[in-house]
Amino acid sequence: MDIMTSLEAMTAKLDRIGRRSIGLIMTKGALHEGHIALIKAARAENEYIIVSSFLHSHEFSSEEAYKLYPRQVEEDQEIASKAGVDFFFCPSYEGLYPNGSSTYVSIYTPLMNRLEGQIHPKYYQSFLTTANLLLSCIRPQRYYISEKDFQKKALLSQLIRDFHYVCEIRVLPTEREADGLIIGSRNTLLEPEERRLAPLLYHTLKKAELAYQRGNISSYKLKLLLETEIKRYYRIQLEYVDVLEIERLTSIETIIEEALIVMSIRLGSVRLSDYIYLKK
Template structure:
């Protein structure tokens, strides 16, 4: 497994890959968990070569967010990736990705960039779109792999690929969950044992929203949002950021809950800000994630 730290090395590695051989890219910020590894395994199954990037991207963090304390363990990550058969790991520094004269950013617009996560984290999707475009340009993968947990990020990247005519297939995999329903996330490591138990409130709130839609046949987004919010309010260690019903492609709020639709939630539990979602597909079935065994 090659560990690559510079843009030039990454370009050379890609240029030396056999002509016509497929390459898959799995972008990550490291501190890998089983959710990341499920993406890696899928990439390894579908491509002849796999590149995983590990880069805590500073331009997608706000001024008072957790850039400095974001969990990192590169030696462990490399061991995990080598065991999966990954061919290359791209681990650039911030200075390598954004040298002193760097001035060009990708600026998504509209509700997709300004609502929900965009409202809570201004500038976040500017950072996401910029780094993803750079990674796609450097690695030139046939396929790139992302998790449904970051539903708004996925929608932004889909728009990026479509709008800029990028020749890459996006593969979106279901959220992987702990046995108690908590979505796997590197930020779960911030939680105390009590906070870890409390964090399941996001999953329970989404289940309440789903039940409100199914059991009571409610198409009123306000009623579904209320059902989710009440569950979070019942947990003393949690503070709701938002509980929304949105179009999964545009992130515009829905006036009536009809498929496709996304139940999206964000909440603070202790010092961790966590996100999660359930997707109501166009065919009326739900994507709620996969409970790990």
């Protein structure tokens, strides 16, 4: 596995070997089983796999969250190498933007500032700016992402359409712990009691799913159920809950056939988000 720390070196390498079949996985580092699942899927479909690891403070809800985020570059490189990655791209800010940058990518849609975007407004702008740079310079044929990142996937799809990139988005199932908690880098920051409470997020969503299957199609009633359940636990702070139309991710009042319920909570200093699809 080659380790690249600058965009110049990365693109120079690809110019030499060609860009016939490339799979790209963008991360913030702290690789885990969810990332490994993406790598395995990419390995089966591409000649070359590139995993990027780049942290930007704008992709966090606070400076504290940015500082607390796990950093394990050497361990990440070992994980990526064992999983079959060809290029591990881990630039500093200067490695990605050697001349600095005053240009940002933002999509003119309310989705930019809803859900996760309402918690930290610069998050998707930062993500899309980096994604646009990598898509234009690396030119991957396939981009791999987890189902849990549905909002990111929707915005990325629009970016790819608008800039006419020839890149297919591959969505993989979300990886979960045995107790239902989504596998994520932030889980390591949870205190023991917080970790015990964390799976309640998913289990509460499952209660809403059961209510829907029993005939409750009112978004208001389902959200009230979720809010009531979560507020039973004083250590859990509810950030948002919404019922969405699946394709456009817009709020709906009544579920006709299917919907997506999303919820975000805070446990101590850690934010956790989860979702569940409602289908007949």
